[in-house]
Amino acid sequence: MSLWLSDFIRYLHTWPLLIYAATWVTLLTLTVAVASFSPEVAFIAAISPSSSFSQRCKTKSDGTFIRVPLDLPRDVICVSPHLFTNSYFDLIVPPIFAALIVAASAFVVQAMGLWEHDQTT
Incomplete structure (x- = not known):
């Protein structure tokens, strides 16, 4: 067997x-x-197309700007698109965050003592 x-x-x-x-x-x-x-x-x-954030910014210049929401529901700020670029942290932070969440979940399960009766000496 x-x-x-x-x-x-x-x-x-x-x-x-x-x-x-x-x-x-x-x-x-x-x-x-x-x-x-x-x-x-x-x-x-x-x-989404129905969202107010997907509409164009109302600026006096003819440049293209991106709407970014602020803390209050109707407050937005318009910024230039060249400020939104990929960075090195975009590749590193998500896997680290996922690993921390999985490790924390494992420690929570261990803290609950699910296999406590098997570890008696």
Whole structure:
């Protein structure tokens, strides 16, 4: 009998604990998904054709400007497009953020003590 099958049979009596662990992992995964995708949904909503931010800036010069929202709902600032360029941080920050979220989720699961009964000495 293979090693993984014997481990599965040994843990068969711990179904409630496995269901509990699967529930927490699912909850943490959904939380990370909502936290990750909510800024993208907000961005898509802001650049949609019906949004006021997708309209042109009303300036006296004939140059092209980009509308950037401020803290208050109707306040915007118009800036030149050359200020929006890709940077080195655009490649580094998202993977680091994702790794931190996954590590924090793992520590939360460990802090809940899901496998505490297996670690007795």
